[in-house]
Amino acid sequence: MSVAVPQTLNKALEPFLIIVGSLTVSMVLFGIFVASAGADPFEVYQTMYRAAFGTSFSWQNTLVRAAPLMLTALCTALPGYLGLIIIGGEGAVVMGGLFAAIVALTMPTAPPIVVLITMALAGMMAGGLWLMIGGALRHYRAVNETISSLLLNYIAIAILNHLVTSTFRDPESLNHPSTHHIGEANMIGVIPGTDLHWGLVFGIVACVIAWFLMHHTVFGFASRIAGGNVRAAQVAGLPVGRLILIICCVAGAAGGLAGMLEVAAIHGRANDTLNANYGYAGILVAFVARNNPLAIIPVAVLLGGIRASSGLLQRAHELPDATVLVMQGIIFLVILFSETLYGRFAKLQKQGAS
């Protein structure tokens, strides 16, 4: 049967089958887990489905959580094309949110649209420059980018906490040190007809642009060559250093935009809620999507749905809210493990054909 499948279709079929297979295996494992905790796995899955995708309200809940994940996933996915493993999304989100809030506070009289555009630019610039540090250290000093971006996360959080408790502190934020509110007029609105803020649109557009950039431009082509073989890229005269810096900057800008959206659409101020682990969850989204920006969109929605279902799971089955963390863990472990299966089916098919 498989012999009849054309080569190109086969190529797309393999990841699809492997991912669907891993999701099934993880659902079985998680089912055993909740069953051992005394809940009926089938009812649990039904509840999760209802809570995540059952009604238009739950869809909104899911999509609100998916939007920042799309952007933070790009922080890891784009450098992945160059063979870099960057885990600094958290820091980019924090810096982006912080500087977006700070610039908004410097322009109290400007019209909201100007404020929002400036905030977005400031957030993207802050996040981009922040991750670019990791790329620059990698290229010029051979400092491992995974470790440096992890360290930069902690330094960014310290800078955020320092500034919101000193220079930019709103004296009225007693128990929860924050900057001043950017003003209700400057908050980003919702998509007409929904309760969803515009973050989702930004996330999807960013993923599509990133996909176009990496797969349909000379720049993306050069990056993929450099990611495949640095020496070959250098021999071909590609500016590897510049590629690293630009990609890290674009990746960080996506994270910074996520931070800006958290401030402009949800909190209205910068404080330590910016450090909500969207960066770390984004790493997993990128890995599961195998760094493909278009695949990031559904994976982020799936993860957003899992996260959105935690509340109802708690109420309906008396399962702790950490249940969804366990499920995420299981799914990701199985999917990462499934990486080893690629290519094995092709071998089977060849053997079957001969």
Added chain:
Amino acid sequence: MEVGWWGVLIAVLGGAIRIGTPFLFVSLGECLTEKSGRINLGLEGTLVMGAMTGYAVSLHSGSPWLGVLCAGLAGMVLGALHSWLCSFQRVNDIAVGIAMMLFGTGLAFFLGKPYIQPSAPRLPSIDLGGWSDVPQLKAALQINALFLIGIVVAVVLGWMLKNTAWGLKVRVVGESADAARALGLPVDRIRILSTAQGGFLAGIGGSYLSLYYPFNWSEGLSSGQGLMAVALVIFARWQPVGCLWVSLLWGGAAALGPSLQSVGVTGGYYIFNAIPYIMTLAVMIITCSPRRTLVGVPHELTVTR
């Protein structure tokens, strides 16, 4: 007696030991793992799981030491799982580490829900400051036995890696998997054992958090000690005894902010907290170079390739 600025120094020393002990255990665990050529970013999950297990077992059995042992065993299971998954082709150890971090913390929060309220028996401390009249000094010299055990482990581990056949095997596997295979060494098995033993140590580090300082079990117990293990080991140049000094330095830096507050220096609290991270980054920038690799690094390590 007025202690003033001396009080800051004493508090930093005491903090170095008190806050540094969990760092010591996770970094020793990570050091052993990395010596065998794997990197385990999932020690954060191991640490939290160890903290929960230790607290729960101590509560049920009444023996905190049994809690420490079980915490280690829980860590060992997670370490073995990590390493088993990574022993398959093309499975990325960094990615699995992040997933293990999520899985370990999620599992610990799930299972640990009933243990947030009750109070478990605490690990006893050894009073080394009885000779002194200064209360601050007395408090600083209240040392937990786990710290002393940690020193012994660091010295013994360092000696064993250098001087025993077992240590040589671990190092060969970490330096070059091909060479190890040519010698007939079971590369995957050695790595799984090293990572599991590393997980054991990290689990003990977690039990210190829940059973001694800060002595409770809650979801906000760990502040990233497990994640930072990787940076600590780089700072320590993959030397177990180096891990001891670096952990003390780290603990001392974390204690600096609060102790300066006690003498009236309140600004920059968070910046002081970030000093260890800035120091690690600075050390990496100074010691790395595009023309040579780090001294002491196991060459199979994915982060250095």
